[in-house]
Amino acid sequence: MPLSLLLSLLAPPLCLACGAAAQVHQPLCGRCRGGLRWLPPEQAGAGVPLWAAVSYEGPARALVRALKFRGAVALADAMAAQMAANAPPGLLESRALVPVPMHPARRRRRGFNQAKEIAAALGRRCGLPLADCLERPAGAARGSQVGLGREERLSALTGSVRFRRGAAVPLRALLVDDVVTTGATFAACAVALAHAGVRDVGGIAYARTPGR
Template sequence: MPWRVSVGLVPSRVLSLLVPPTCWVCGAPAPASVAGPLCAACRRTLPWLPAGCCPRCALPAHGRGGCPAARQAFDAARSVVAYEGVASAAVRALKDRGGVRLAAMMGAQMAASLPPEFLRGARIVPVPAHPFRRRVRGFDAAALLAAEVAARCDRPLDADLLRRRGWRGRQRGASRAERLAAGRLVIELRRPIPPPAVAALVDDVHTTGATLHACAMALRTGGCERVVALTWARAL
């Protein structure tokens, strides 16, 4: 009979002796007592964003087109690190493996980076994952981060306020209508929000801002007076 260990029944301290913790990014040994989810070398090379980023789009500098968030529906945006190098590998690890310790590290860094007024009066709303992806992976990176930020900043978590629609399954064999639907981003509000409503959208990465904009539009339609966006990483 094969020897089996049910991980759920093994205390985490015993488990860490059986399976030594390794860095989520590079796989090097990362002692749980000192290192958290990343090894010392990866922690040292996290590409922190500088102080003084644009309060609207979270970029350190604008290109020729000016602030990309000028026509987007959120009022302010903040991020912690640039989406490159170790940070993009950490986001990939969070998306693919759903590390609770990784989410805790990112959430702590997000919470610590905020000026006190940023989340004033805000409910914390994760950017919704597509249900297909959530089913496949069994977890949702934005929801993990939103829970961490809500707990650390003592704000209410509104985890299912938004819902994403649209088909994101395999393209092969899909009908033309399904392919068209796949390219469309539809965010729905599940219930109205009583005024004065303030929402802080939380996601792992802020890239073009299109998803944050779609979420902010849905929140505004539902009565939100102020919407801010908080992400761990910002694509430059």
């Protein structure tokens, strides 16, 4: 029996954001769910049409951090449920879901790519194929992007993402990530997909950093 399941049997689930009691399969309590700030359907991001479900603050931030740093992969499904229930009409149709790739060294340390977990959960919910067709070459720069401006991030990212050799080329792709900040990572991924022959690229994220 997985440890997480064992723990949920031994102790009632607690809200990841505030520690209050939560329902089974609900990572947030009712009050924190009510505190999520939903974002409008129309958003721009470095030239790639993209949509993020909620603002990256408060309970949404707690969820993303729990997924990333505690390895609670089951949380990806809770995020995917929120995304699927609120996505603009047509966004989650007739597209392959392409996770934003993670640098291989970081992927090894963490043990999983949270973007891929969210994409897989979304795919299961919406009946869309997963196309894990992008990668970050091991030699690519992977310094922190904190403090860099949009242009600097873009130029640092161009060439840092490439299409995986031999992967099938989807006709229409929807890039998936946990958090979008400037959209520069989505843009670099969109360039790699376009070069490979993908004709239509959009993006979806669970959360978006406010004030951008």
